[in-house]
Amino acid sequence: MTGANQLWEVRDVPTPTAEPGQVLVKVYASGMCYTDVWATQGYGGDIYPQTPGHEVVGEVVEVGAGVHTRQVGDRVGTTWVQSACGRCAYCRENRPLTGQTAMNCAGARTTGFSAQGGHAEYIAISAEGTVLLPDGLAYEDAAPMMCAGYTTWSGLRDAAPQPHEKIAVVGIGGLGHVALQLSKASGFETIAITHSPDKHDLAVQLGADHVVANGKELNELGGADVLLVTTNAFGAAEEALTGLRVDGRVVLSGLDFTRPFSISSEGVPFHMMRQQVIGSTHGGQHYLSEVLDLAAKGKVKPITETFPLARATDAFDRLTSGKMRFRGVLTPQNS
Numbered sequence: 001m002t003g004a005n006q007l008w009e010v011r012d013v014p015t016p017t018a019e020p021g022q023v024l025v026k027v028y029a030s031g032m033c034y035t036d037v038w039a040t041q042g043y044g045g046d047i048y049p050q051t052p053g054h055e056v057v058g059e060v061v062e063v064g065a066g067v068h069t070r071q072v073g074d075r076v077g078t079t080w081v082q083s084a085c086g087r088c089a090y091c092r093e094n095r096p097l098t099g100q101t102a103m104n105c106a107g108a109r110t111t112g113f114s115a116q117g118g119h120a121e122y123i124a125i126s127a128e129g130t131v132l133l134p135d136g137l138a139y140e141d142a143a144p145m146m147c148a149g150y151t152t153w154s155g156l157r158d159a160a161p162q163p164h165e166k167i168a169v170v171g172i173g174g175l176g177h178v179a180l181q182l183s184k185a186s187g188f189e190t191i192a193i194t195h196s197p198d199k200h201d202l203a204v205q206l207g208a209d210h211v212v213a214n215g216k217e218l219n220e221l222g223g224a225d226v227l228l229v230t231t232n233a234f235g236a237a238e239e240a241l242t243g244l245r246v247d248g249r250v251v252l253s254g255l256d257f258t259r260p261f262s263i264s265s266e267g268v269p270f271h272m273m274r275q276q277v278i279g280s281t282h283g284g285q286h287y288l289s290e291v292l293d294l295a296a297k298g299k300v301k302p303i304t305e306t307f308p309l310a311r312a313t314d315a316f317d318r319l320t321s322g323k324m325r326f327r328g329v330l331t332p333q334n335s
């Protein structure tokens, strides 16, 4: 990223080295999250020039001083948040490393924001911010778990669904197509909400028991106990509230910088339904391990389009224009 609202450029830069506490990783796959677009539009601050990408997996090729938990040859991945400063007021609460850390720690090392991201041949990562990948899980399938999988699994966990409850996934894109599989793998009756008729069959193949176009249709179906909002537009989420059951929870896992989330005053009042809005983010590396395990067992498999680094700008164009239907993955070792 060269500047706010500027096109991406592919540049040769010096290969980073593993500083104390870090590992140097040869990147085999780096997933493209819609947050890459927000970052390019300036919503992550004036961080330019910066290499984007926070769904990074690869092989450790160098271990920095003081690192005892990782070895050369390890297959690892990292997420949006690699490490915290350890000393600020937030860090003194000694909470686990989560998406909240990035928002609250005075000196968090964030992938593709405060530190170099994964759309590169090599990346230096705080060792504590890496997780070991399960054996047999392909890099291309692992990368999208680092944000799309981690985000949606955290959202499902935060909603704490009970065994009889129904889950509706709002939006069947990069996050939503993963969320459907995760909900189904967990045994929940699962409903896909999508405005795209051409995604209906695929939603069923991915695990949806029902597919509806909106909250009104969801309501006619009996409603859902959890709305997992995976879109980057709050409009569809607000409309879907029509189909939220009594004691239902709407989980906001995505970002919409263009407008606030609002609850309509029409119909049955939200508070009289005793419903909740839950903000959710990457909830801790134990959740990441769970979703990687599901991926290794084949319970969730992302639908990906792969691109060599040389085509990163084309890939970004597809992502920005909404042509990337599921997950774009850069494969820097392929040319």
Ligand SMILES: [Zn+2]
Binding pocket: 033, 034, 035, 054, 147, 148
């Ligand atoms: Zn992301």
Ligand SMILES: [Zn+2]
Binding pocket: 084, 085, 086, 087, 088, 089, 090, 091, 104, 105, 106, 107, 108
């Ligand atoms: Zn801190």
